Amino acid sequence: MLNPLRSEQEAFRFLLWVVGVVAVIVLVVLAARAIF
Amino acid sequence: MEAGSIAAGHALDGGHADDHGHEAHPPEAHRSSRVDPQMLGMLLFIISEIMIFGAFFTAYFFIRVVANDEWPAPEMELPVGIAGVNTAILLSSSLTLHWALTSVKNGNRFGLKAGMLSTFLLGAAFLSIQVNEYVHVGFAPSDHAQGSVFYGLTGLHGAHVFVGLSLLAMVTVRAWRGHFTEAEHRGVEIPGIYWHFVDVMWVVVYSSIYIL
Numbered sequence: 001m002l003n004p005l006r007s008e009q010e011a012f013r014f015l016l017w018v019v020g021v022v023a024v025i026v027l028v029v030l031a032a033r034a035i036f
Numbered sequence: 037m038e039a040g041s042i043a044a045g046h047a048l049d050g051g052h053a054d055d056h057g058h059e060a061h062p063p064e065a066h067r068s069s070r071v072d073p074q075m076l077g078m079l080l081f082i083i084s085e086i087m088i089f090g091a092f093f094t095a096y097f098f099i100r101v102v103a104n105d106e107w108p109a110p111e112m113e114l115p116v117g118i119a120g121v122n123t124a125i126l127l128s129s130s131l132t133l134h135w136a137l138t139s140v141k142n143g144n145r146f147g148l149k150a151g152m153l154s155t156f157l158l159g160a161a162f163l164s165i166q167v168n169e170y171v172h173v174g175f176a177p178s179d180h181a182q183g184s185v186f187y188g189l190t191g192l193h194g195a196h197v198f199v200g201l202s203l204l205a206m207v208t209v210r211a212w213r214g215h216f217t218e219a220e221h222r223g224v225e226i227p228g229i230y231w232h233f234v235d236v237m238w239v240v241v242y243s244s245i246y247i248l
Binding site: 006011015026 | 233235
């Protein structure tokens with residue numbers, strides 16, 4: 001399991017994961033707003 | 037006087053318990069057998085930081101979800117583009133920090149020094165742009181609740197960047213002095229975790245405040 005507090009390597013991977021997840025959430029919300 | 041002499045005598049002959057059952061020296065610190073003490077300290081610190089950011093995000097979501105106020109406020113104009121470039125700068129600093137740590141693990145001293153210096157400069161650029169944004173954004177924290185939340189959240193994050201920059205400055209100086217090796221580089225690793233945490237928080241702050 002990804003533990004961002006175990007090492008810098010995992011913290012960096014966690015940052016990339018957050019960037020990806022937040023980008024998806026933002027796109028979904030913006031798309032939903034445009035449609036409804 | 038006599039009790040004092042007895043205690044001093046015990047301390048000299050190895051620190052056994054005195055007449056009251058007290059040790060003459062502090063007991064051994066309790067340590068986790070699974071987590072490094074430095075790592076545990078950073079873990080607890082970051083958990084407390086998440087709670088602080090959580091309190092500020094509660095104010096933000098209260099305005100938007102509970103009070104259903106307009107975001108941004110009608111007279112507020114947020115510089116989404118400039119803040120987006122600033123976001124890219126901050127994310128780049130995580131990349132250079134990761135390069136620095138990878139370098140020291142591989143015995144590459146140049147990579148460590150160049151990585152740390154560029155991380156510090158990128159972080160300083162982020163903070164300067166944010167200060168410039170405050171100067172030109174055109175509203176004050178006292179103007180409306182949205183302004184208070186904007187300055188509160190971005191200011192809280194900015195304070196964390198400032199703390200992170202102080203840590204990075206120390207690590208950079210130590211890198212130049214040759215304090216880190218392939219085997220011993222916790223002094224880079226642990227501030228690195230903090231810096232990535234600051235970047236993670238910014239991704240959430242930027243998305244909430246500027247985009248959504």
